[in-house]
Amino acid sequence: MEDNITISVIKADVGSLVGHTIVHPDLIDCAADKLEETDLLEDFYVTAVGDDLQLILTHRHGTDNAEIHQLAWDTFACATEVARDLKLYGAGQDLLSDAFSGNIKGMGPGIAEMEITERASEPILVFMADKTEPGAWNLPLYKMFADPFNTAGLVIDPSMHQGFVFEVHDLVEGKRVRFHTPEELYDLLVFIGAPSRYVIHSIYRKDENGEAGDIAAQASTQRLSLIAGKYVGKDDPVMVVRTQSGLPAVGEALEAFSHPHLVGGWMRGSHNGPLMPVSLFDAKPSRFDGPPRVACLGFQLSSGQLNEPQDMFDDVSFDLARETANKIAEYLRRQGPFEPHRLPLGEMEYTALPEVMKRLEDRFEPID
Ligand code: 13P
Ligand code: 13P
Ligand code: MG
Ligand code: MG
Numbered sequence: 001m002e003d004n005i006t007i008s009v010i011k012a013d014v015g016s017l018v019g020h021t022i023v024h025p026d027l028i029d030c031a032a033d034k035l036e037e038t039d040l041l042e043d044f045y046v047t048a049v050g051d052d053l054q055l056i057l058t059h060r061h062g063t064d065n066a067e068i069h070q071l072a073w074d075t076f077a078c079a080t081e082v083a084r085d086l087k088l089y090g091a092g093q094d095l096l097s098d099a100f101s102g103n104i105k106g107m108g109p110g111i112a113e114m115e116i117t118e119r120a121s122e123p124i125l126v127f128m129a130d131k132t133e134p135g136a137w138n139l140p141l142y143k144m145f146a147d148p149f150n151t152a153g154l155v156i157d158p159s160m161h162q163g164f165v166f167e168v169h170d171l172v173e174g175k176r177v178r179f180h181t182p183e184e185l186y187d188l189l190v191f192i193g194a195p196s197r198y199v200i201h202s203i204y205r206k207d208e209n210g211e212a213g214d215i216a217a218q219a220s221t222q223r224l225s226l227i228a229g230k231y232v233g234k235d236d237p238v239m240v241v242r243t244q245s246g247l248p249a250v251g252e253a254l255e256a257f258s259h260p261h262l263v264g265g266w267m268r269g270s271h272n273g274p275l276m277p278v279s280l281f282d283a284k285p286s287r288f289d290g291p292p293r294v295a296c297l298g299f300q301l302s303s304g305q306l307n308e309p310q311d312m313f314d315d316v317s318f319d320l321a322r323e324t325a326n327k328i329a330e331y332l333r334r335q336g337p338f339e340p341h342r343l344p345l346g347e348m349e350y351t352a353l354p355e356v357m358k359r360l361e362d363r364f365e366p367i368d
Helices: 025-036 066-085 134-146 185-192 224-228 250-255 316-333 353-359
Strands: 004-012 041-049 052-059 110-117 122-130 164-170 175-180 198-206 212-219 238-242 262-265 271-274 293-301
Touching (some): 004 066, 004 122, 025 066, 041 122, 052 066, 052 122, 110 238, 122 134, 134 164, 134 185, 134 198, 134 212, 134 238, 134 262, 175 185, 185 198
Antiparallel strands (some): 004 052, 004 110, 041 052, 122 238, 122 293, 198 212, 212 238, 262 271
């Protein structure tokens, strides 16, 4: 529909400085120059969180649009050339193919996009994480949209009281399922409590029949290792959350990150660590390549224009969460290569471990 606006957040790691720490400013400039050339977009904002280049785009072409995906792909390809010239680390890391084939999904970059009818006032939050995986959003999304101890509006706002519909994807079987909350909360938790396999893909307001209505949140769910068949970095996820007026307030959405929960990722994508909420300035994971970070930009969308963003975690009220995350990081690091700091074996499938086990296969003998 002509009145509708689509928000596409598309990210990729196309090379970083130093090692896997940050995106070189020349890549950000190159991406912005490339996006400036097109008339496909209403607006755009280019930023970086850790070593991931983030394209925040608004346009009128709907989700899964080939031209928009091509534009993002070309922008990453162009930034990859700059990364190669600068000999940045892992240049082109997330572009799994040399050629683009119509939809960026499954080709390496992460994507969260939603088509909406812009409300009279449309505050949206774009969350971007580094050194973790899509399942990292499960717990905070649950808190935002289903936990009344986090989101007061679920109890006291009549327009939220009916709850939400969660769409969960099984990344192993390639299946999806919807849960209605609050009535199916316990069923939902059975699955989303296993975030390496089951990830929340989207959340909807309930319509008058109690079924999925307007989109409220959308997350990226790509897992590169499942696509590439080997370890190629973690799938540092993004998500878009609409807020206010029958949806969680901005502060309720942010509150879900006040507790730095444990997520898979960190060093070599193979360790559990706390997800630390940081400003964009502090999105430079260094200790043991982490700990994992989440940053958030808030936009007050206006006729498709993004206008000035607000750096949402650039606030002293998140200092305690950061301090807690550092304490958890210190505690976990002492455990070195032992689970549960190191991820369980099943999650280490695409690392050196299967090779070691294969090499030693013959040395294993029956115990009795
Ligand atoms: P709305 O119902 O307008 O979103 O107000 C809620 C609020 O802002 C509480 O902080
Ligand atoms: P990225 O997924 O952010 O590139 O990190 C990879 C890694 O191995 C960090 O130690
Ligand atoms: Mg990297
Ligand atoms: Mg990264």
